[in-house]
Amino acid sequence: MQKRLAQIHAPGVRGNIQARDYFGNQVSDGTHRAIYLTDFDDFISNVIDNVTKVFDKEIAEAPENEKVQWRALKEDLVGKDGTYRQINVADA
Numbered sequence: 001m002q003k004r005l006a007q008i009h010a011p012g013v014r015g016n017i018q019a020r021d022y023f024g025n026q027v028s029d030g031t032h033r034a035i036y037l038t039d040f041d042d043f044i045s046n047v048i049d050n051v052t053k054v055f056d057k058e059i060a061e062a063p064e065n066e067k068v069q070w071r072a073l074k075e076d077l078v079g080k081d082g083t084y085r086q087i088n089v090a091d092a
Helices: 002-010 048-061 062-077
Strands: none
Touching: 048 062
16 A cells, blocks of 8 residues: 555656546646545435335334334434435545
C-alpha cells in the first residue's frame, strides 16, 4: 500500500488533462492532482427496501412486549428521518 501511495503522489506524476467528472466537466489542468468530492443529496440508499422488509418480518414475529422496540428501531434506521436515508453516493 505504501509503495502504491508513493507512486500516486510522486512529484513526476501529472494529472490526466483528459479526465472528466460525472457531468462531463474537465477536472484537471495537467498540473494539480486534487480530487473534490460532492454528495448526491437526492440519492436514496438502495438497501432501505430490504431493511424495511426484514423489520416488518421481525415485528410480525415478535412477542407483543417487544414490538414497540422493533418499531422504534425501524423508525430510527429507515423512517422518514432515519439514519439510512442520510446515506448518499460519495459520502463526502
